[in-house]
Amino acid sequence: MAVYTDVSAEQLAEFLSGYSLGELLSYKGIAEGVENSNYLVHTTSGYVLLTLFEKRVKASDLPFFIGLMEHLATRGLNCPLPVKNRSGEALGTLAGRPAVVVTFLEGMSMRRPTAAHCEALGEALAQLHNAGEGFSITRVNALSMPGWRPLYDMAGHERANTLRAGLGDTVAFELDHLEKEWPRNLPAGVIHADLFPDNVFFLGDKLSGLIDFYFACNDMLAYDVAICLNAWCFETDASFNVTKGRALLQGYQSVRPLSAAEQEALPILARGAALRFLLTRLVDWLNVPPGALVRPHDPLEYFRKLRHHQRATTARDYGLGA
């Protein structure tokens, strides 16, 4: 939640003069997204969102992100559509940063999603997976299984144990286990990879849009389902709400049925997804720079979720077919 790059009215007016968006009326830096700077911009033709990509986003990934949003939006998914400038380019430069203007989506993210929200999320996730078919650019998931051990080495075993006794040992055990058991050959395609409640807008119970495609990549589709089970179906006391899990999976399967192999793999994928967020949060937690403007997320939330997954044995434990 931050605005890292300050843009002056003069700079922004100059930048927008390259677009067919009319005159600038106002703009506000908004507290959305942890990786980039975002401005809500009002012009005589309406509201758009301006994103400046900060250092953590690789410039070489931008054609994938921008192309993907175009691909998905033109296939009817409710997601931001990049706006092209008069030269036909969606990617520009502003204040020394790569910058993109996208359409503004109405709606609000839910702090405490209900089972109905989870069902709608499941449907939208499957629609995203179907809509991603035929997208020609690919992007490796740097945060999939092979990336976890390097992340853990970065965090450090001893430092992990200082955060909570036994945390380091649990992670070391999980890494060994997942490296052996991680599924291969499941249906793959474009995944969102970060579809937390923050990134899903609702108007009432109706899902109105998906945002923040800046972790999207190619990976197993069912891994995206497992990420969502982690992000949407636990209560604040770390208990898994199987009613929400069932709703999410029913919503998903109403659009894209999971294969038998995908269903069987759900528990191990959920374990891996929990470890992935535990590890990135751990690294962020142990490396907060002095004077940081962003508070890191609590890694222990995902430690508790991981413990839950270690006890699950079949997809029924997540509400599938139950």
Added chain:
Amino acid sequence: MAVYTDVSAEQLAEFLSGYSLGELLSYKGIAEGVENSNYLVHTTSGYVLLTLFEKRVKASDLPFFIGLMEHLATRGLNCPLPVKNRSGEALGTLAGRPAVVVTFLEGMSMRRPTAAHCEALGEALAQLHNAGEGFSITRVNALSMPGWRPLYDMAGHERANTLRAGLGDTVAFELDHLEKEWPRNLPAGVIHADLFPDNVFFLGDKLSGLIDFYFACNDMLAYDVAICLNAWCFETDASFNVTKGRALLQGYQSVRPLSAAEQEALPILARGAALRFLLTRLVDWLNVPPGALVRPHDPLEYFRKLRHHQRATTARDYGLGA
């Protein structure tokens, strides 16, 4: 620039159900204001701004601030107008904070105001002073001359000298000088007291609105002019741009001519205004809490401005009648 209090969609929808503003469509925490949390809220009836007052604002001051905006807006000043709820109240409670909804103003603050912007600012400041007449609530300016020595004691003489050699001694000298020479009996009324470029919106060269009345109080009107001379007419190298000063004063006097006594007092008022911002910035600078989300402003900017004012002798040095 921060959002201190997080508001959920559920909380906000419940709060807005007390207003005649239609259905909530979206809301964004915006990076505006250093004392409060601000959200830009879109409902089926349009855009409004929601402010949650954080601890630094005294609850007992809120009727003054809200009443003043109503008073000024109904007298034609372009400033936010508090929106009343169905019970006729402008002040409500949200997420445990006093909260107010105000009308949204278009326009952008200028990073590098031109002389034309300074002239428009001068006019608007005088309009504000005239429009403030007849407002029945009063609020003492806690940051006027009698408040400066306590602020300096809070910063500490030795700590001030550590920031820059001689800074503490200069401040100590100024305090003695200003306590002796500070004008009394100049025309007084409601002043904005913080009308920096951040708080003034333009559409092109046309001033479209004044915002952030949360330092407003009763004090000498010419002191507000002196604050603006400090905030608008220095270049980044701390040189005073007399063309901008002249434009600001001409704009002001085209609406409300300064009396001979006010003109004569301008240099000492400008000195005091520089010291006031130097002192509050110094206190903030020396007291940044660990993990702070806001970077304090540089106190030395106002030290350099103060040095300029120490060399000025008459209002002609600020462009008056020149």
